[in-house]
Amino acid sequence: MSAEPRLDALFQALADPTRRAILSQLALGPASVSDLAQPFDMALPSLMGHLRKLEDAGLIDTKKDGRVRTCAIVPEAFAPVRGWLDEQRALWEGRLDRLEDYVLQLMKERRDDSGS
Amino acid sequence: MSAEPRLDALFQALADPTRRAILSQLALGPASVSDLAQPFDMALPSLMGHLRKLEDAGLIDTKKDGRVRTCAIVPEAFAPVRGWLDEQRALWEGRLDRLEDYVLQLMKERRDDSGS
Numbered sequence: 001m002s003a004e005p006r007l008d009a010l011f012q013a014l015a016d017p018t019r020r021a022i023l024s025q026l027a028l029g030p031a032s033v034s035d036l037a038q039p040f041d042m043a044l045p046s047l048m049g050h051l052r053k054l055e056d057a058g059l060i061d062t063k064k065d066g067r068v069r070t071c072a073i074v075p076e077a078f079a080p081v082r083g084w085l086d087e088q089r090a091l092w093e094g095r096l097d098r099l100e101d102y103v104l105q106l107m108k109e110r111r112d113d114s115g116s
Numbered sequence: 117m118s119a120e121p122r123l124d125a126l127f128q129a130l131a132d133p134t135r136r137a138i139l140s141q142l143a144l145g146p147a148s149v150s151d152l153a154q155p156f157d158m159a160l161p162s163l164m165g166h167l168r169k170l171e172d173a174g175l176i177d178t179k180k181d182g183r184v185r186t187c188a189i190v191p192e193a194f195a196p197v198r199g200w201l202d203e204q205r206a207l208w209e210g211r212l213d214r215l216e217d218y219v220l221q222l223m224k225e226r227r228d229d230s231g232s
Binding site: 004007008011012014015016017020023024027028029073075078081082084085087088089091092095 | 120123124127128130131132133136139140143144145189191194197198200201203204205207208211
């Protein structure tokens with residue numbers, strides 16, 4: 001998957017409070033689907049829908065062992081989201097640095113002018 | 117707005133490649149709507165729809181001066197997204213630390229047993 005559709009899927013997957021709560025739960029350790037169903041007090045089909053969306057985005061892995069499906073978080077899947085946020089910060093910090101340089105240059109020119 | 121609906125709106129706003137590109141453009145400095153329309157080669161109503169979504173999420177500010185509407189990024193609006201990612205990282209790093217403590221404890225017990 002190229003970067004852009006992957007970012008779409010990641011942000012989309014994170015744009016729901018239940019899915020974010022599932023991720024916070026799984027950050028504490030892997031859990032079976034029935035373990036997850038209990039605290040979220042949610043019909044199994046809805047829960048499965050959320051899990052599928054998280055798995056499609058690569059944020060969780062699921063593994064079936066007999067009748068039990070276990071879900072685990074994929075911490076490195078968050079990296080593109082962090083990467084994108086870091087790029088944005090670099091862009092606007094670069095702009096602030098250029099603004100600062102410009103102001104310093106103006107001040108220097110003014111000083112030079114008044115000194116001549 | 118409480119934290120949860122705000123995070124929903126933020127992640128939702130970021131889940132679109134055009135909106136992310138608009139933010140990257142605005143990270144370089146404020147721009148008018150017609151400035152933005154040019155590189156994105158997009159019908160004005162679609163662009164306005166994206167801008168409204170970004171403004172509703174608090175990621176940009178727009179200001180109308182006569183016939184020109186200027187858009188500016190709101191860098192601090194990204195903070196809840198970063199904050200949520202940092203919380204997740206703290207959760208799973210805490211889990212790794214506990215796992216490590218547990219393994220060290222097991223190793224110590226085994227050493228003590230074989231030493232006695």
